[in-house]
Amino acid sequence: EDQVTQSPEALRLQEGESSSLNCSYTVSGLRGLFWYRQDPGKGPEFLFTLYSAGEEKEKERLKATLTKKESFLHITAPKPEDSATYLCAVWGGGSYIPTFGRGTSLIVHP
Amino acid sequence: KAGVTQTPRYLIKTRGQQVTLSCSPISGHRSVSWYQQTPGQGLQFLFEYFSETQRNKGNFPGRFSGRQFSNSRSEMNVSTLELGDSALYLCASSPGLAGALYNEQFFGPGTRLTVL
Numbered sequence: 001e002d003q004v005t006q007s008p009e010a011l012r013l014q015e016g017e018s019s020s021l022n023c024s025y026t027v028s029g030l031r032g033l034f035w036y037r038q039d040p041g042k043g044p045e046f047l048f049t050l051y052s053a054g055e056e057k058e059k060e061r062l063k064a065t066l067t068k069k070e071s072f073l074h075i076t077a078p079k080p081e082d083s084a085t086y087l088c089a090v091w092g093g094g095s096y097i098p099t100f101g102r103g104t105s106l107i108v109h110p
Numbered sequence: 111k112a113g114v115t116q117t118p119r120y121l122i123k124t125r126g127q128q129v130t131l132s133c134s135p136i137s138g139h140r141s142v143s144w145y146q147q148t149p150g151q152g153l154q155f156l157f158e159y160f161s162e163t164q165r166n167k168g169n170f171p172g173r174f175s176g177r178q179f180s181n182s183r184s185e186m187n188v189s190t191l192e193l194g195d196s197a198l199y200l201c202a203s204s205p206g207l208a209g210a211l212y213n214e215q216f217f218g219p220g221t222r223l224t225v226l
Contacts, residue, residue, distance in 0.1 A: 034214060043114070043200050043217035044153075087153070089215075097143060097166050098215065100153040 002027040002092045006101035013078055013108050021073040021086055021104045029093025033071050035064050036087040038103070044087055078108045112137065114203050114218035122224045128189040131221045135182050135203030141165075142184040143215060144176060147198040159184055188223075196225045 005024045013019055025033065032051055036044035048057045050066040057064050061082065063074040073086055085105045089098035115134045123129050135142050143166075144156040155168040159178035176186040182203075188195055202215035 032214075036217075041198070041220075041222070043202075043220045046214050046216055049214050097155055097158055100155075102152040 002090055002099040004088055004090055004099050004101035006088050006104050008104060009102070010105045013106070015079055015108055015110050016077045018074070018076045018078070020075070023071040023088030023101055024069060025090045027090045027092035030090060031093055032091040033066055034089045034091070034098060035073055036089065038085045038087055080108045080110050082106065083108045114201055114216055116201050116218040116221050118221060119219065120222045122226065123191050124226050125191055125193060127191050128187065129191060129223060131186045131199055133184045133201030133218060136216055139203040139205055140182055141204045142178055142182065143202045144186050145200040145202065147200055156186070191225045193225050196223060198222050
């Protein structure tokens with residue numbers, strides 16, 4: 001059974017204070033790892049897909065990296081508008097449906 | 111390209127009633143998945159439809175059912191509502207192609223269901 005664990009559960013940062021969110025996973029034959037951002041009361045917004053260890057992707061202040069056991073979402077010089085819950089999901093071989101982690105709630109204070 | 115749309119956005123029902131939620135996927139996407147999201151359980155997979163057939167199913171009771179139409183639009187039905195069914199119900203669409211690399215799921219805004 002595919003499993004995804006995200007840490008920390010909650011993170012408070014000051015504006016400009018860089019940090020990383022972790023997504024550890026166990027999956028049989030990783031086909032893709034997804035990162036989403038979710039604002040309160042809204043659906044998750046797709047951010048990145050990573051397919052193989054060593055892959056990196058960037059978007060504005062966000063950078064996602066992938067190893068064989070975990071993924072990191074690095075947030076550089078965050079702003080208050082980066083406050084949201086960040087969800088990680090993995091898609092394993094033999095399944096058409098991703099398995100989601102519980103998310104990391106990020107609050108960035110001005 | 112229009113995103114995933116869900117209707118209604120908000121619903122208030124009482125215990126014992128039934129409810130039907132609707133989802134229109136992104137044009138060209140053939141897979142529609144439904145999720146229940148609660149503060150205590152996070153995102154839980156309900157079921158997935160592809161080309162009008164239920165392809166995957168999560169661990170929810172039979173009170174939860176769904177269907178997909180030929181235009182890929184999908185509906186989800188919950189019968190005999192219970193207080194614990196109060197949640198944000200999310201619909202996600204994806205190309206749904208087996209073996210494809212690009213099977214990211216794109217979510218709709220959700221339907222907030224409150225059961226009193």
